[in-house]
Amino acid sequence: MPNPQDYNLSEGALETILSGGDYPSAVMQVLGKKLIHSGAGDKERVRILLSDGKHTFSYAMLTTQVNGRLGPNGIEDNGIIRIEKYITSMVNNSTGQARVLLILEADLVVAGSEVKGKIGTPEPWTDKGTANSSSSRINGAPKKVETPSKVVDSPVISKPISKVSMDTSMNFDGSLIHPISSLTPYQNRWVIRARVTGKTPVKTWSNSRGEGKLFSFDLLDESGEIRCTAFRDLVDKFHDFLQVDKIYYISKGQLKMANKQFSTLKHEYEITINNDTQIQECKDVKDSDIPQVQYNFVPFDKIPELEVGTIIDAIGVVKSVGELITFQAKSTQRELKKKDVTLIDQSSTTIDLTLWGADAENFDAPNNPVVVVKGAKINEFGGGKSLSTLVSSNMSLNPEIKECYRLKGWYEREGGAVEAKNLSARSGNVASKWMTFKEVKDQKLGQSEKGDYYRTVGTILIIKAENFLYQACPSAECNKKVLDMGNGMYKCEKCNREYPNFKHRFLASINVGDNTANQWMTLFHPEIEKILGMTAEEVGQQIENKEEINNIIERATFRELIFTCRAKIETYNDEARLKTVCIRIEPIDYEEYNQYLVDQIQQLTG
């Protein structure tokens, strides 16, 4: 049996806490646990048997988040924890009212496996009848928020204590402000007091299940954060009313499982606003009593270490702003607008941030402001990284936070002139490796998913002119081959519509020889225009004139150029074949190429 002297349990702490007192940083032992499955969700809450060495108490609960921090699989039996934040509540059960201790924040002091059993001989604690008051309401809260005349199914905070700043400024008498982290679908009477840390624009949708509009907003208090969504007429009621950064009382609403795929907020549930929801601005607390939105900024130079698709918070000085670009999304055919903003941070690294829609149109950034984005997505294209805002992202210019002042100061002192590494630069060295066709084959390049890139100096031997021009969809961004309907219309199956016209595009196979072997490769439109020195439209005008087409092909053949290629092994009918795509054709830079040859000679001669 463990020696009680070895473990400083806070004897008597349970008595203090359960009588409504404050006991900061109580050290207690967890003697047992029981998972309480909350029905719909895949997460569970944990009910624990707690001991302070003098008493035990079995109506103690850990929130999922707290439990997760107490060990890889949550708290173990016999583990010793330090309780930093908690609330006590009265709830109804089969035998009347029972007191519940909800632990909001705790640290692991000693792992359960290191403690050999129960410490001391604690006795079960018994409540000597300290019922909480229940006929009060919150000062300043919406009038329609009524305290239940008797406690029904909701835990009611009898005294939020220990480091819960909610209580220091609370001038309500013994009733019901709930920490956000305690909200579950199984209690429908609650009031939270929280800051709106962000809200989305109104979005309308239309699909097979109907149509409507919605917006969502994020709430933050001392205990945690949660996303709320309002639909249809409730959008009109609350969208303009709610202002980012302000503090509100919110009561009632439907709790449902949060889909983690679409939110990075650390809460198991989300709130759907309904007709019972009351929201009123809170003017009776100091602004500093409710935490500000918290950022977890990732220095730009650490972004390459993160997985593509990760959502991060970013801060950077605007170094330059790109043009507004309008194009059609291939997948939805919707017209999209984007603008790339290049940001720099104190790691002397730049990265492009892509803004969309109205954000892109409205973005104007004179005098190198600091941009802060909560919830930007990491993207990758052509070997370069970029950030992109999502509808759920929150962007602000020059927010009044210390990181912003620090970065601005750095930029003015030195950052504006520093030579920065650009994360958004595409490819470059992935394709810079010189190799011959023979080396590519011998070394079996092209095994990887993305293929392997290399450059070689080669000569165009054959340009396959049959079908090297096709009739493509005329819409700006779609280059799909169209179907001639024979009635003057051309059908694009990708756009799913017919057009009265088409545009010419190139797609061809060419055979290239370098000084080791020759290789068939696919060449796309822009590179073919380059080698022919003519546009597809110009060639298209003369497509019936075989002789002229032959002349065009002949003029382009036997030219020596640099071919940047992607090699990828693909399997057809169980047979692996090397597929080569030429992604770029350039004239030979003899200075660079000679250097490569000199290096080769030096390697051969040692």
Add this chain to the structure above:
DNA sequence: CCCCCCCC
């Protein structure tokens, strides 16, 4: 009740 988050 959305849940798409886009492009080169």
